[in-house]
Amino acid sequence: MTLRLILSRHAKSDWDNPLDSDHTRPLSARGLDAAPRIGRWLAETGYLPGQALVSDAMRTRQTWDLIAQELPNAPAAAFDNFLYLAGPDVLMGRLRQASAPCVIVIAHNPGIAEFAHRLLAVPMAHPGFNGFPTCATLVAEFYAPDWAQLEFGTGRGVDFTVPRDLL
Template structure:
């Protein structure tokens, strides 16, 4: 069976409110424009997820809401462990997923490392190593369940950054 992961770094966030903690930061105007662009791109390409694992930070929650505003409703788990998670924590969370196509939204630097470690071959996109805000990787895995997925087993199907869709 083929499993598909849509791995997204949260959209651009706002640093203007000194009273907010990092966890509370909201999206800025650019982030609020970028997330729906990625959502439409995923729908047009046929990459709609059936389950979502999302960091519980404000900016990841907002990214998720804007991303999937026009999609059919999907189950979502807001995971505190995904807030600034390292690749091993992300992999543990992913291994609990049940759907064939899963969306995960997290933070850098962990998400860039996780993406790179999941793939058999590095993605050729010039922005892949930086994994800028709202960057989106779509990868496939030849595995029966997410519990069977390991590092260096994924194949990149697509990678996009919002600026390419504007």
């Protein structure tokens, strides 16, 4: 069975309010513009998630809300505190619990960049892939019977974009 993962880093966050904790930082104006572009790109290319696993931080919640508004039949998100600043092993553990054939995960750097690198057998050639900038989005496919059987290094990169590519 082919499983598809859409892996997105949250959009650009706002650092202007010194009273915001890292967990409660909202998106900046740039982030509010970028996330819908990613949603439109996903819709136009047919990368439609059936399940959304999203860090419970404010910036990841807002990123998902803006992406979801652009998708037909977007699923309700599962907001997960374990995805907040998670490393690759935690991200893998949460993904292995997924059930839909196409899943979107929205989380944070540096964990999401390392996770993307460890998932793929061959890295994406896109210049943004190494750093995984804000709102970077990877689409990868895996040939596995279910998410519980997923292993690092078995993914095939199908697509990768950053908001700047979509201007």
